[in-house]
Amino acid sequence: MSAARATELRATELRADCTVDAHGRITFGLRLDSAIHPQLLLRLRPKKGQPEQVVHLVDLEPAEDGRRRAVLDSEPALAEGRWDTYLLRERGEERLRLRPGLRDQRTLVDGHTRDRSSPVAVRIPYATKDGYLAVRAWLRTAHSEAGAIDVTDRSMTVAARLHGASLGEGAAVLLRRRGEAGVVQTLEPRAGGDGRDFSFTVDHQELAAAGGTGSGSGIWDVFLQPAEGAPRVRVGRLLDDLADRKEIFVYPAATVGGVTLRPYYTVDNDLSVAVTRTPS
Incomplete structure (x- = not known):
């Protein structure tokens, strides 16, 4: 990918909406031009000085509204930590960091009212301090x-x-x-x-x-x-x-x-x- 094309993508297309349902499933949506096999990549942020070890890939499928949609199912549970989100337009190409669009997290507001079985898995999309989209995950036997x-x-x-x-x-x-x-x-x-x-x-x-x-x-x-x-x-x-x-x-x-x-x-x-x- 050319530097000019990467800059254009960063300016216009790399903003993802996300919706969370009551079961912890997160649906991501973003607009893309032609792409053969785009994917959403989530990277477990490594501890300082440690190498990257865990990534999770989800296909971005065509949606009825003309956008691409990726669904992060509630299972398997994400490891505890902070997961940064990226767009991978094609396999083998440079991954591009996503910024947050609209975040619909209304189902999470009263999450404390629902009993959870073991293991207790929690996911919350959020904007990082430098303005990127990430997912905070917790995974505990009990809570x-x-x-x-x-x-x-x-x-x-x-x-x-x-x-x-x-x-x-x-x-x-x-x-x-x-x-x-x-x-x-x-x-x-x-x-x-x-x-x-x-x-x-x-x-x-x-x-x-x-x-x-x-x-x-x-x-x-x-x-x-x-x-x-x-x-x-x-x-x-x-x-x-x-x-x-x-x-x-x-x-x-x-x-x-x-x-x-x-x-x-x-x-x-x-x-x-x-x-x-x-x-x-």
């Missing part, structure tokens, strides 16, 4: 979906629902201090009637006094252990239309004895609590 978070001067209460598993005997909420193995605060969840809804309360003073070898500042990651001996399940918020909520869902901080505590969502939309000790 604890955080709901309302009530922060007061003395405590933080979190409502949540378990997907892909049920609460059993010995269930516990675990706050694990990041980077310090074995430093864990254990809380007893208050279970709802169906074995999936639960809530828990974090006492600010107790967490502020909790240990570790550091200065008292640190991050506590929140997990649910659904039953005694069961694998831990991260508590987070994945089941709606927001791919990145860290800068959108901002909660108030509380200060206890010179220590400030604030719940927040990580870059992976998992729930954590930041504890910061004010220098004396």
Whole structure:
């Protein structure tokens, strides 16, 4: 492909619309001129310094409105991570990055109201910071979906629902201090009637006094252990239309004895609590 042709495509044709249905199926649509075998290419973004390893190809088929359409079925599930989208006009040609067009994600808004079986697979199309179209995917054996978070001067209460598993005997909420193995605060969840809804309360003073070898500042990651001996399940918020909520869902901080505590969502939309000790 000539440089002029590539530039023309980038300016006019490389904008894809997408629609998500309630089952996680994503339909992409874009306008193309003549192409023998165009494909949508999704690339799992590698970690910094690592080579690209995983790509997924979907044929772009002619649609009734004159566009090309690619359907990314809900199965097989995408590996967890961020998937960048590209147009591959012909096999062997240069792949061209796609920009977002219209994104219809209305079915995702109330996704937290639908129970999910194991494994819990989530996909959310979004625009990257530099203006390209990508898909954020999560794939977990089970998931604890955080709901309302009530922060007061003395405590933080979190409502949540378990997907892909049920609460059993010995269930516990675990706050694990990041980077310090074995430093864990254990809380007893208050279970709802169906074995999936639960809530828990974090006492600010107790967490502020909790240990570790550091200065008292640190991050506590929140997990649910659904039953005694069961694998831990991260508590987070994945089941709606927001791919990145860290800068959108901002909660108030509380200060206890010179220590400030604030719940927040990580870059992976998992729930954590930041504890910061004010220098004396």
